[in-house]
């Protein structure tokens with residue numbers, strides 16, 4: 001590739017091999033000043049690996065990197081930082097044990113007489129975060145804040161470090177719409193200041209809303225770079241997948257009359273301060289979609305159902321018999337499964353292999369004395385790796401080496417392997433590429449046909465529409481409405497969420 | 507209040523209560539004389555424990571400190587008595603050697619990715635072995651400088667004496683408290699203890715810091731060895747056996763989390779003082795075997811680990827159980 005004169009950061013012929021697995025093959029990419037450049041590709045395509053190479057977190061096997069036309073080679077992220085490249089890596093890469101301001105300033109704390117000037121640091125940290133609409137005690141430990149706040153801290157840190165290039169690897173995965181908007185404002189400001197901004201996401205809407213050019217990777221290979229004005233959604237998806245995506249959206253599901261008998265029935269089931277008493281019957285062969293804004297109590301309801309929090313009012317009956325669920329253990333014993341929202345924190349055992357991660361919950365259910373043989377484990381793991389299209393070199397690879405989206409599929413496989421009767425999925429498609437999105441939607445429908453009862457929480461309304469037999473809309477920690485049949489469409493759901501809001505404001 | 511201060515407050519409170527109880531039984535313990543001896547007798551432990559605090563905050567462990575104390579003592583004694591060097595020439599030399607020893611351990615830990623437990627265990631055998639090869643016996647140090655320093659003290663009101671080595675320990679605590687809590691290096695130590703992978707991605711120089719942490723621990727081990735030689739006027743290869751464990755106990759009692767990421771230098775001082783207090787009590791009592799010290803420390807240690815579990819599991823433990831909006 002010839003030298004791109006306008007490029008701030010340019011990489012040519014990047015090749016990276018892990019063991020025998022080629023993660024990147026001869027990739028060329030260039031980021032220009034004053035552009036937002038989206039980097040797209042399926043889970044495991046090599047996006048994060050490319051970022052890590054560009055910022056010195058991984059070494060490269062072949063290729064060259066130029067910053068402002070000068071060849072550079074970063075041995076550590078520190079060197080890249082020093083030259084004005086700020087990065088938010090995909091993993092939550094902050095320090096939970098340190099204060100918010102330490103996290104913002106570590107490595108570049110203001111000093112007086114050689115000692116860290118905490119007063120000044122506090123003042124500056126406050127000012128920086130208020131630019132993101134965040135007014136928090138910067139002296140408190142980072143671990144005391146929600147994932148969304150932590151994500152904003154990570155972004156603020158990277159922005160402050162980025163004199164020339166800002167790299168954001170799936171920064172919006174745990175942000176709500178308002179926070180995303182704020183982030184976009186900041187990105188636009190930085191772009192106007194002449195920074196090159198690299199943006200990785202699986203939300204195609206955001207790509208089209210924000211970026212100027214897109215580069216697509218597939219299986220570690222460069223598919224191409226296009227100006228956003230020259231390309232549409234379908235073409236982007238095609239570049240990513242190498243084929244057209246068969247969308248399953250739009251079909252309205254069978255009438256409720258077809259669902260099986262009641263599996264779980266909730267009567268005034270609630271927990272003071274978290275979830276208002278819920279009345280709900282969940283049937284076999286039914287998918288209940290749960291919609292609502294962030295903070296509407298969706299996740300709390302799921303946690304209550306799975307026994308992570310214990311209800312303090314009402315009753316739950318399973319198969320017509322009263323049940324007590326005081327812990328996830330009780331829930332698992334009843335044949336429940338739960339795939340939590342924040343899979344980074346709640347479910348991955350990074351050092352264990354893909355196989356071990358998949359059979360873990362199943363083994364726990366069988367108990368100590370009925371250990372699965374290795375062959376059985378291999379078979380189960382193999383089945384799910386295939387069924388969910390988990391991209392891994394082998395079932396024995398430690399899970400932490402998989403790409404972010406593929407780690408999430410592993411957790412989903414874990415709960416599917418327990419053969420649950422009732423499955424709760426909290427944002428199952430978050431961080432997962434469009435191809436796998438469709439795959440997961442298909443899996444949900446298949447499970448429903450197999451007679452499972454499912455509760456699926458999701459912010460992706462067109463997906464909710466495509467698989468739900470009923471939709472429950474939550475607001476202010478309570479069920480606000482239930483939609484049936486023809487009412488299940490995106491417009492109606494949005495309207496329901498919004499109308500309740502209007503009511504609340506009156 | 508930030509939950510991280512709770513173990514520290516608890517330790518301080520326990521120390522005050524324990525001291526008050528001791529005094530109520532033996533009013534003689536309430537004197538600057540006892541306090542002065544306290545500091546002198548525990549100076550070498552305190553200095554070593556400061557190093558251990560850094561290591562443990564970074565999520566590591568250093569088992570070689572006791573052996574480094576023994577080795578520095580012997581080398582110091584040999585250089586002074588056999589080669590006739592002046593102590594003021596010898597001290598910087600052995601301190602530099604000790605720091606180098608630690609730096610090598612740190613480098614092995616970081617660059618070869620060997621667990622600190624193994625590396626410092628090997629370091630312990632090496633240093634102790636080397637000391638014993640140099641001499642089997644205690645080498646008395648009879649030097650003008652040693653006599654002077656041993657007799658140096660500041661008079662405290664009430665007849666107590668703050669010896670030079672006691673003062674050194676206090677200075678070490680003050681200086682390294684500042685280093686831990688007020689410098690960038692200090693923040694790197696906490697960062698590595700919190701999450702080494704994140705720390706590296708955030709641009710913390712993890713390699714350099716790890717090397718420096720173990721160099722610091724061994725440097726303070728060396729200083730502790732010099733103090734020990736001043737305290738006993740001798741160098742003995744089997745000096746301070748097991749001190750690494752006492753210092754780890756002091757660190758944990760002082761509120762530092764054994765798994766890294768949280769802790770205070772000042773807490774370690776209290777931890778050391780608490781151990782000293784138990785010893786002094788037993789001396790005053792006169793009928794108890796000195797092994798009761800170990801039992802008391804075992805008990806305290808156990809209590810603190812329980813306490814930390816309570817505090818830290820509430821604070822940042824199983825994150826999925828933490829309360830927060832959807």
Ligand SMILES: Nc1ncnc2c1ncn2[C@@H]1O[C@H](COP(=O)(O)OP(=O)(O)OP(=O)(O)O)[C@@H](O)[C@H]1O
Pocket residue numbers: 018019021023041042043044045046047048049050090391392393401402403404405406431433
């Ligand atoms: N340290 C590693 N050792 C071995 N294999 C690795 C390592 N890091 C990444 N890989 C592999 O390289 C491939 C590319 O992973 P990468 O994380 O770059 O994907 P990605 O495009 O960021 O995907 P996602 O959208 O899921 O985050 C994956 O197949 C992954 O398993």
Ligand SMILES: [Mg+2]
Pocket residue numbers: 047048049090169403404405
């Ligand atoms: Mg990635």
